[in-house]
Amino acid sequence: MPPKTSLQAAIPEPNPLPRAEKFRGDVWCSNPPQVTSYITCPSSESPSLDSTTTYLSPICGFGWRFELDESFRYETPKSNPQVQELRGRTKLFFQPHMCSSMPLSNIDATVKIHYPDAEDALKLTSERSFSDIAIHASDSKTQEHDFGEYYGPPQYKGKVCVEVTIAFDPSDGLALPNSSSANTKKALRRTFDTPSFVDTKFYLFAAKVDASNSVFLENLLSQDTGFSNGAHCDILQEVPEEIAKLKVDTFDYESDSDLEDDRTVDKGKRKEGEAVPCEEEPSDSSSLGLGQKSTGDPTANGRAFAINGTAYKTWKTFLYYLYTNEVAFNELRSQQAQTKAQQYKSELEDDDSIRCSPKSMYRLADYVGIPGLKALALDGIWDGLHKSNIIAELFSSFTHRYQEVIELEVDYLMDNFTPQVARQLDDMLQMIVLGTKPHSFRVLAFAMRRLRGDSRELA
Numbered sequence: 001m002p003p004k005t006s007l008q009a010a011i012p013e014p015n016p017l018p019r020a021e022k023f024r025g026d027v028w029c030s031n032p033p034q035v036t037s038y039i040t041c042p043s044s045e046s047p048s049l050d051s052t053t054t055y056l057s058p059i060c061g062f063g064w065r066f067e068l069d070e071s072f073r074y075e076t077p078k079s080n081p082q083v084q085e086l087r088g089r090t091k092l093f094f095q096p097h098m099c100s101s102m103p104l105s106n107i108d109a110t111v112k113i114h115y116p117d118a119e120d121a122l123k124l125t126s127e128r129s130f131s132d133i134a135i136h137a138s139d140s141k142t143q144e145h146d147f148g149e150y151y152g153p154p155q156y157k158g159k160v161c162v163e164v165t166i167a168f169d170p171s172d173g174l175a176l177p178n179s180s181s182a183n184t185k186k187a188l189r190r191t192f193d194t195p196s197f198v199d200t201k202f203y204l205f206a207a208k209v210d211a212s213n214s215v216f217l218e219n220l221l222s223q224d225t226g227f228s229n230g231a232h233c234d235i236l237q238e239v240p241e242e243i244a245k246l247k248v249d250t251f252d253y254e255s256d257s258d259l260e261d262d263r264t265v266d267k268g269k270r271k272e273g274e275a276v277p278c279e280e281e282p283s284d285s286s287s288l289g290l291g292q293k294s295t296g297d298p299t300a301n302g303r304a305f306a307i308n309g310t311a312y313k314t315w316k317t318f319l320y321y322l323y324t325n326e327v328a329f330n331e332l333r334s335q336q337a338q339t340k341a342q343q344y345k346s347e348l349e350d351d352d353s354i355r356c357s358p359k360s361m362y363r364l365a366d367y368v369g370i371p372g373l374k375a376l377a378l379d380g381i382w383d384g385l386h387k388s389n390i391i392a393e394l395f396s397s398f399t400h401r402y403q404e405v406i407e408l409e410v411d412y413l414m415d416n417f418t419p420q421v422a423r424q425l426d427d428m429l430q431m432i433v434l435g436t437k438p439h440s441f442r443v444l445a446f447a448m449r450r451l452r453g454d455s456r457e458l459a
Contacts, residue, residue: 020055020068023161027179034167035061035176041068041090041160049073061166063098064135067144068162077154085154092147092162100137105169107133113150117158126150181325201235202305203242204312235302245306257333258311258360310364317356318364318373327376328355332384334392358384359398366402378408385412391424394447395432400439410447417451 024038037060049072057066069091074084092111113126128148137143152160168174233239307315321327358380365374385393393399394409413421432440 018055020057022058028177030176030178033174033176034165036165039162065095065097067093088152089149090160091149094145094147096135096143104135105172107135108167110165111147112163114161115152116161118153124153184323200303202307204307204315231304233302233304239304242304242306247308257357258313313356314360314364317354320354329358329380330355334389335384387416387421391428395428395437395440400443406443406446410450
């Protein structure tokens with residue numbers, strides 16, 4: 001081989017593709033097994049017309065990456081043929097790259113494109129789904145999958161943010177980690193600089209009560225102050241002005257199983273018939289606040305809030321979901337597979353159990369406006385339905401409040417309308433005629449229309 005000449009040595013390597021960037025680390029999830037990557041392209045202050053700029057993302061997940069082709073052109077809007085608007089187009093490609101040799105089943109993908117610098121950024125989001133994408137290469141050729149093209153708003157020259165979720169087949173048996181949520185990381189970071197990062201506590205009801213028979217409760221709820229911005233307090237001390245804001249009449253006891261029966265509350269802490277606000281770790285006081293500690297704490301600059309209409313169990317599970325993005329539910333009270341006493345015993349045996357009723361969480365998620373949590377709670381309700389309890393659940397004082405739940409439970413009824421269920425429906429109709437279920441008209445009318453053959457939309 002001849003020696004390399006100086007001219008040969010001066011030949012430059014081909015210029016690499018410009019790099020896209022991750023604006024957030026990959027988020028891993030074990031159930032369902034999936035990885036979400038967050039990619040962004042730089043702003044285009046001086047876009048080049050009729051040419052394409054190709055960006056290559058950093059390595060994502062198990063070794064895949066994304067290619068983004070960005071181009072600009074002028075278009076004439078239909079609303080005004082006299083003008084031309086500059087429109088950006090982004091084409092997205094998925095490259096298995098380093099993981100193409102992995103023996104994985106075909107994957108599903110969800111793509112979201114967002115334009116954060118637009119004036120109305122919340123509405124400028126495109127979303128598409130792709131299924132049955134091959135990630136395993138059958139030969140030595142480079143694989144590349146087209147994930148669609150997306151058009152930005154007119155005259156937009158800002159960043160393009162891409163969010164891609166790759167979902168794996170559970171049968172592959174992948175043991176993926178769960179990424180810590182941003183709130184969890186923030187809380188953990190605070191532990192490095194603060195002797196105690198508990199600075200807020202909440203007062204909520206933990207048990208069903210009969211206000212007419214409880215002198216303690218009548219005195220407790222005598223102030224008509226309502227919910228406000230909380231009170232400054234020492235976290236270790238009770239806050240009577242917040243306790244006084246708890247209102248027993250904000251609950252529908254028949255539908256909130258997270259309010260325990262009297263027998264399930266530690267009677268060493270109270271007299272029968274009294275309601276006790278509850279905390280995460282019991283103190284020596286009979287009135288407790290969520291987040292209060294039984295150990296010494298020098299921090300006294302905290303705030304206390306009274307939370308009405310939500311049970312202690314529900315709120316604690318809700319806070320845990322905000323921390324971890326995880327939620328677990330108890331069985332429905334109407335399920336016969338496990339009695340309430342057995343369920344309570346199993347909860348006591350599991351010190352780390354943080355769970356609540358899916359119906360109670362659905363109501364809270366609907367109120368605070370978290371669709372993802374609401375969907376999880378709806379799944380929990382569905383999991384609790386059975387031929388033995390569908391009629392009781394369908395005509396409960398909870399179901400009639402939410403059209404989505406009515407439709408879910410009527411769907412179950414239609415698929416499981418056995419002679420046994422029909423007899424239970426006859427008994428329920430008799431109760432309705434006698435006036436013991438005054439809230440049932442909306443549910444009954446919808447169910448009858450479906451049983452007559454109408455679709456969900458027409459019913």
